[in-house]
Amino acid sequence: xxxxxxxxxxxxxxxxxxxxxxxxxxxxxxxxxxxxxxxxxxxxxxxxxxxxxxxxxxxxxxxxxxxxxxxxxxxxxxxxxxxxxxxxxxxxxxxxxxxxxxxxxxxxxxxxxxxxxxxxxxxxxxxxxxxxxxxxxxxxxxxxxxxxxxxxxxxxxxxxxxxxxxxxxxxxxxxxxxxxxxxxxxxxxxxxxxxxxxxxxxxxxxxxxxxxxxxxxxxxxxxxxxxxxxxxxxxxxxxxxxxxxxxxxxxxxxxxxxxxxxxxxxxxxxxxxxxxxxxxxxxxxxxxxxxxxxxxxxxxxxxxxxxxxxxxxxxxxxxxxxxxxxxxxxxxxxxxxxxxxxxxxxxxxxxxxxxxxxxxxxxxxxxxxxxxxxxxxxxxxxxxxxxxxxxxxxxxxxxxxxxxxxxxxxxxxxxxxxxxxxxxxxxxxxxxxxxxxxxxx
Ligand SMILES: Nc1ncnc2c1ncn2[C@@H]1O[C@H](COP(=O)(O)OP(=O)(O)OP(=O)(O)O)[C@@H](O)[C@H]1O
Ligand SMILES: [Mg+2]
Numbered sequence: 001x002x003x004x005x006x007x008x009x010x011x012x013x014x015x016x017x018x019x020x021x022x023x024x025x026x027x028x029x030x031x032x033x034x035x036x037x038x039x040x041x042x043x044x045x046x047x048x049x050x051x052x053x054x055x056x057x058x059x060x061x062x063x064x065x066x067x068x069x070x071x072x073x074x075x076x077x078x079x080x081x082x083x084x085x086x087x088x089x090x091x092x093x094x095x096x097x098x099x100x101x102x103x104x105x106x107x108x109x110x111x112x113x114x115x116x117x118x119x120x121x122x123x124x125x126x127x128x129x130x131x132x133x134x135x136x137x138x139x140x141x142x143x144x145x146x147x148x149x150x151x152x153x154x155x156x157x158x159x160x161x162x163x164x165x166x167x168x169x170x171x172x173x174x175x176x177x178x179x180x181x182x183x184x185x186x187x188x189x190x191x192x193x194x195x196x197x198x199x200x201x202x203x204x205x206x207x208x209x210x211x212x213x214x215x216x217x218x219x220x221x222x223x224x225x226x227x228x229x230x231x232x233x234x235x236x237x238x239x240x241x242x243x244x245x246x247x248x249x250x251x252x253x254x255x256x257x258x259x260x261x262x263x264x265x266x267x268x269x270x271x272x273x274x275x276x277x278x279x280x281x282x283x284x285x286x287x288x289x290x291x292x293x294x295x296x297x298x299x300x301x302x303x304x305x306x307x308x309x310x311x312x313x314x315x316x317x318x319x320x321x322x323x324x325x326x327x328x329x330x331x332x333x334x335x336x337x338x339x340x341x342x343x344x345x346x347x348x349x350x351x352x353x354x355x356x357x358x359x360x361x362x363x364x365x366x367x368x369x370x371x372x373x374x375x376x377x378x379x380x381x382x383x384x385x386x387x388x389x390x391x392x393x394x395x396x397x398x399x400x401x402x403x404x405x406x407x408x409x410x411x412x413x414x415x416x417x418x419x420x421x422x423x424x425x426x427x428x429x430x431x432x433x434x435x436x437x438x439x440x441x
Contacts, residue, residue, distance in 0.1 A: 012091055013063060013066055014066075014068050014069070014084075014087065014088070014091075015063045015064065015066055015068030015069075016068055016069050016071070016080075016084065017064075017068060017069065017070040017071060017072075018071045019071055019072070020032060021070070021072075022064045022068075022070060023064070025060050025063065025064040026060070026061050026064035026065065027061075028057055028060060028061075036053070036056065036057075036060075037053070040052055040053050040056075069083065069084065086150070089150065095149060095150070096146045097142040097145055097146055097157060097395070098142075098394065098395060099139050099142045099143055099146070100139055101272075102269060102272035102273065103139075103143075104261070104265050104268050104269040104272070104299075105261060105265045106136075106139065106140065106143050107143075109136065109140045109143070109258070109259075110140055110143035110144050110147055112256055113127060113129065113140060113141075113144045113238070113256050114144060114147060114148070116253070116254040116256060117144075117148070117236055119254075120253055120254075122233065122234070123233055123234075124228060124229065124231045124232075124233065124234075124235045124236075124237070125235070125236045125237070125253060125254075126228055126237045126238075126239070126250065126251075126252040126253050126254075127236070127237070127238050127239070127252060127253065127254050127255075127256060128238075128239050128240070128241065128244075128246075128247035128250070128252040128254070128255045128256065129141055129238065129239070129240040129241075129255075129256050129258060130240075130241055130242070130243075130244045130247055130255055130256070130257055130258065131242070131257055131258025131259070132242055132258075132298075133242055133300075133332070133403070133404050134298050134299065134300030134301065134332060134402065134404050135258040135259075135260065135298060135299065135300075136258055136261075136299050137213075137214075137240040137241075137242075137258045138159070138213050138214065138240060139299075140240075140256075140258065141157075141211050141213055141238055141240050142157070144211075144238065145157050145209070145211050145238075148209065148236065149209055151209075152207065152208060152209040152236075153207075154182040154183065154203075154206055154207065154208040154209070155181065155182065155208065155209040155210070156177070156178050156181030156182050156208075156209070156210050156211070157181075157211045157213065158174055158177060158178060158181075158210070158211065158212050158213060158224065159213045159214070160213070160214065160361070161174065161212055161213060161214050161215050161216070161220050162214045162215075162216045162403065163360075163403065165216070165217070165220050168191070168192060171192045171195070171220070171223050172189050172191070172192060172195055174223075174224060175187075175189055175192070175195035175196070175198075175199060175223065175224060176189055176195075178199060178210070178224055179198065179199060179202065182202070182203065182206075182208060182210075183202060192223050195223065196222065196223050196224075196226050197226075199224065199225065199226055200226030200227065200230065203225070203226070203230075203231060204226075204230040204231070204232075205230070205231075205232045206231065206232045206235070207231075207232040207233065207234045207235050208231060208232070208235045208236075209235070209236045210224070210225060210235075210236070210237050210238070211237075211238045211239075211240075212224060212225070212237070212238070212239045212240070213240045214240055214241065214242075214403070215239050215240065215241045215243075215246060216241070216242075216243065216246075217246070218246050218249050218250060221239060221246075221250055225237060228250075239252065259297075260296065260297025260298065261297040261298075261299055261302065262297065263292070263297075265297075266292045266295060266297055266299075266302050267279070267280070267288060267289065267292050269299060269302045269303065269306065270288060270291065270292050270295070270302045270305070270306040271288065271306070272306070273302070273303055273306025273307045273310065273389065274288065274306040274307070274309045274310050275310070276310075283314075284314075284317070287314070287317045287318070287321070290321055291305055291306075291309065291317070291320065291321060291324065294321075294324040294325075294327075294329075294335065295335070296329060298332060300332070300336070300402055300404060300405075301332060301335050301336065303389045304335075304336050304339050304388070304389050304390065304405070305320070305335065305338065305339070306389075307339070307387065307388045307389035308320070308338060308339040308342055308388055310387070320338060323338055324338070332404060333404060333407065333408040333411065336404065336405055336408050337408055337412075339388050339389075339390060340352060340390070340408065340409070340412065343384070343388075347375075347376045347377055347381055348381045348384055348385065350376055351371055351376050351378055351381040351382065351385065352385055352390060352391070352409055353409050353412065353413055353425070353426060354371060354376075354426070355367065355382075355385070355391060355399060355401060355409075356401065356405075356406045356408075356409030356410050356413075357409070357410060357413060357426040357427075357428040358426070358428060359399055360399060360400065360401050360406060361398055361399065361400070362398065362399055363396075363397055363398060363399075364382065364393055364397045364398070364399055365397065367382070367399055368382060382399075390405055410428070413425055413426050421435065421436055422436045422439075
C-alpha cells in the first residue's frame with residue numbers, strides 16, 4: 001500500500017474480504033483488531049511496535065476503501081475463486097483487443113455471433129461474418145474474440161489478411177504469427193506449403209480459437225488453418241470477409257451478416273464523434289439527421305464525417321451537406337474524401353498520403369521522427385488525423401488506418417497520373433518502383 005501511495009502506476013491491489021466485513025477491516029475493530037494487536041506483540045521495543053501498528057492500520061484502512069470482493073456476497077467459494085482468477089488474469093495479461101472508442105450496438109452484434117458459436121459448442125464451430133467494407137465486421141470480430149478468448153489456451157486473431165497476403169512472404173509471415181500466437185513458438189518456414197503442414201500438425205486435435213479477419217481468398221484460410229475439420233472439439237474458427245462466396249466454399253456452419261446501423265444507432269454514433277455526447281447538440285438536430293442520412297448506416301462514414309464536423313460552424317456543416325448531396329450513394333470513398341479535402345494545410349495532407357502509402361502498421365514514434373525529418377510537423381499532423389478518425393493508434397503504438405480510407409488516399413496519389421507512375425508523388429508497389437527506376441520514366 002505504501003508503494004502504491006507513492007506511485008500512481010504502482011502495484012494493483014485487489015482486497016478480498018474473506019469472512020470479514022470491510023468496515024471491520026477499515027476500523028480494525030472487534031476480534032480483527034485484537035488479532036492485529038496480538039500479531040505485533042513480539043516486536044520490541046514498544047516504540048517500533050507502535051510505529052508498525054500505525055503503518056499496518058493505515059494500510060488496512062486504505063485497502064478497505066478500495067473496491068474489492070466481499071466473500072459474503074458470493075453464493076459459493078467456487079464462484080468467488082473463479083471471479084478472482086478471471087479478474088487477475090484480465091489485469092495482468094490485458095489480452096483484450098482494442099475495438100472502438102464509442103461502441104454503439106456492438107454488444108448485440110457480438111451476441112449474435114456468440115449465439116451461433118454456443119449452438120455448436122460440442123464440435124468445431126466455423127462462423128463467417130460477412131458484409132460490405134466499413135460495416136463493422138472487424139470490430140464485431142474483435143468484440144467476440146474479447147468475449148470468449150479467455151476460454152482458450154491457444155488463440156490467435158489474424159488481422160489485415162487482404163493486405164498482407166498480397167505476397168508469398170506475407171502468407172509466411174501470417175503463418176509464423178499464427179504459430180507464435182497459438183503456441184508461443186518461433187518457427188522457420190521456408191514456403192507456404194511447409195508452413196501449412198507445420199500448422200496442420202500442431203493444431204490438429206487442439207482446442208483453438210482462430211479469427212481470420214478480412215479474408216479475400218479461400219486459399220488464405222487453407223494456408224493458415226489447413227483442414228479446419230481436424231481441429232479439436234470446442235474449437236472456434238471465425239472468418240470475416242466481404243465475399244459471401246468464400247464462406248459458402250468453406251462450408252461454414254453459420255454466416256452472420258453485418259447489418260447497417262439503424263437510424264438511431266447511426267445518429268448516436270455520429271453524435272459521439274461530432275459532439276462527444278449520445279445525441280446532437282441543440283440546434284444541430286436536423287443538420288445531424290441530414291448528414292447521417294447520407295451515411296447509409298455505414299459506421300465508417302458516420303465516424304469520419306462526425307469527426308470532421310466536430311466543433312465546426314453551421315455554415316461548414318451546410319457546405320458538407322451540399323457536397324454530400326452530389327455524391328452518389330454507393331461512393332463511400334468520395335464521402336470519406338470530404339475529410340481529407342478539409343485538411344487545412346498541405347503538410348497534413350502530405351502526412352496522410354505518406355501514411356497511406358508507407359507507414360500503416362509502423363510505430364507512431366518512428367513515423368513521427370521520419371516525417372519530422374521531412375519538415376512535416378508530424379506530432380501535430382498525426383494528432384489531427386487521429387482526431388478526424390482518418391488514422392488510429394493500435395496496440396503497441398502502431399499506426400492503423402481503415403483500408404477504405406487507405407485506398408482513398410492511394411487513389412488520390414494515383415489519380416495525379418493514372419498512366420505514368422513515374423510522375424506520381426509516391427510509389428508503394430515494388431513493381432512500379434522497379435519499372436520507374438529501370439525504364440527511367
Ligand atoms: N458497433 C460499432 N460502434 C461504433 N463504431 C463502429 C461499430 N462498428 C464499426 N465501427 C467503426 O466503423 C469503422 C469500420 O468498422 P470495421 O473496420 O469493423 O469495418 P469492416 O466491416 O471490418 O470493414 P472492411 O471490410 O473494410 O474490413 C471502424 O472505424 C469502427 O470504429
Ligand atoms: Mg475489416
